[in-house]
Amino acid sequence: MADQLIRDIFDEYIFNELPTHLLYVPDMKLMGRSDVRKHFKYVLQEIEHELDGISGGDEQRRYASIRKLVKQKVKYAVLSHRWLDEGEPTFQEISRGESGDEPGYDKLMAFCEKAKLFGCDFVWSDTCCIDKTSSAELDEAIRSMFRWYRNAHMCIAYLADSCTIADFENEIWFRRGWTLQEVLAPWRMKFYGKGWIPFSGDDNDKGSEGAIMLAISRLTKIPMDDLISFSPGKDRVREKMSWASKRRTTRIEDVAYSLVGMFDVSLMVAYGEGRRAFYRLLEAIIQSSDDCDVFYWKGPRSPYSAALPASPCCYAPRGESTGHRASSIDSDSPRGALIKPGSAFSGTQWLLDAKLFASGGDKLFALTNHGLRLKVLLVRMNSDGTSESRSTESALSAEAGMRMRKVVFRHEDLEDVVVEDPIPYRDDMDINWAVGIIDYWQSYEKGCVDTRRGHPFTAFLLYNVGLPRRGHGPRGFFRGELEGERWGKVETNNIVEIRPKRFLEDALITLYVRESCRDI
Secondary structure, eight states: OOOHHHHHHHHHHHHHHSOSEEEETTTTEEEEHHHHHHHTTTHHHHHHHHTTTOOSSOHHHHHHHHHHHHHHHSOOEEEEOOOOSSOOOOHHHHHTTOOOOOHHHHHHHHHHHHHHHTTOSEEEOTTTSSOTTOHHHHHHHHHHHHHHHHHOSEEEEEOTTOSSGGGGGGOGGGGBSTHHHHHHSOSSEEEEEGGGEESOSOSOTTSSSOHHHHHHHHHHOOOHHHHHHOOOOSSOHHHHHHHHTTOBOSSTTHHHHTTHHHHTOOOOOOTTOTTHHHHHHHHHHHHTOOOGGGGOOOSOEETTEEEEESSGGGOOOHHHHHSOOTTOOOTTSOTTEEEOTTSTTTTSOEEEOHHHHHHOSOSOOEEETTEEEEEEEEEEEEEEEEEEOOOOOOHHHHHHTOOOEEEEEEETTEEEEEEEEOOOOOTTOOOOEEEEESSOEEETTEEEEOTTSSSOEEEEEEEEOOOOTTSOOOSSEEEESSTTOEEEEOOOSSOEEEOBSSOEEEEOEEEEEOSOOOOO
16 A cells, blocks of 8 residues: 555545546546546556665655656646637536537547547546536636646647648637636647648657747747746736737636736636736736836726726837837846945935836835725826827727827937837816836935936826815825826826936825825
8 A cells, every 4th residue: 555645645646736627538438537536546556666765765756756756747738729610529518428510529539539648538628627516626727727728738729710820820729818828838739730630740849949939929929938837826917818819708707817826926717807807817916016017008097096007908019119128137237236325316226126226116015994005106207298109999988088199208208118008198278298117226214316227217197186266176196295286087098108317216106096096
């Protein structure tokens, strides 16, 4: 009999890491975890035998060795595909042993045949291996799907619209929301095209930077390192969201649910909540992250917060708008250096370590009962008037019933800031403008910007609430600690980028972004 540690690790893996149901290919029978455990019980003795040569030693190392062996022996394959409009086999149909000649069933059978080529008698497909009549099972599946794809021995991707790699440009699989995590999570993937013809002769298309992965990287703008060995986490929000920005889901809520695993957050599934799901996803990220990258967005705001975007479409990779690679740190930056009085950073001794310089800004921002609390470097700007733009591409301007305006903002220490968006400008209001710089360099309670950084700083465009002459008021206010002023955030169709002409330093102010969009 296998020792207790092996049995414990085996049970832990079966009941916590495997999908709720797997399809046993030889009998085309669905099995729950208990049945899967019975089937694989024989591997306990195999593992114990293989570990005979490893006695004593570090307990943690032994645990890792056992877990690795369990995962190698308890193998299953997963399917990544685009759902058909109709004809996909359901959990209930497979449970009853029904078969048919529908295209979805033919696809399932072809998938099973390919899985056997990789030594997998068990398979998982999101069409028929989730009991969608059980809310508990559906909830677990959505929360765990990234992990299920990651633990799979092989992910088989069926790109039904493509015959060659050149067809990837028009492949719908690359435009669906759920397939993003399905290409990032697995360690091993095999891609098949129309008629289940493989695109390569490799056993693992993720095993190297071959033609398939290079084509996917170019098409999706996902770096090769992430395609081959992606690590989930709450960092690089702007970049990761940009990968999802051109993908679509049938249900609005799935825009958020399909990203849960990628950001390694837990989110309660509540179909019917609509766009609130994406707000809750951002909320979960903010609660356990200190990276202000989440605030680098453009376009329509969330209905639930003036500081957060409405969807992933509002995020763009830094390189797209600035020509600068994301996450890079310039060699001529003042990181790690103590800047002495009399230098370009006169007035303060700045100790800027590499990590602080790379990310910058307020590390203690938080969602509070007064809204999002965020410290910014506020710089008052002068507006150089407006001129109408002929652009008609903005869904935001159409929805708000506003004309597009091109507005130039100026400050003596900054290059001109040009914004094209539906400015909340009315003849009955006196508006004061400012930018709230988010990713400033920081020391104590002061912030600064300088020309030494190779890419722009990022800011919110703000306007002073003032007192409208006929009693109206803008929406989505910030409340500042500066002379009791209130500032509203402008929805912009471009990310507001700040390029300093020279060193600029000032005290930081704390702003609260109201959660409600009601006028006050």
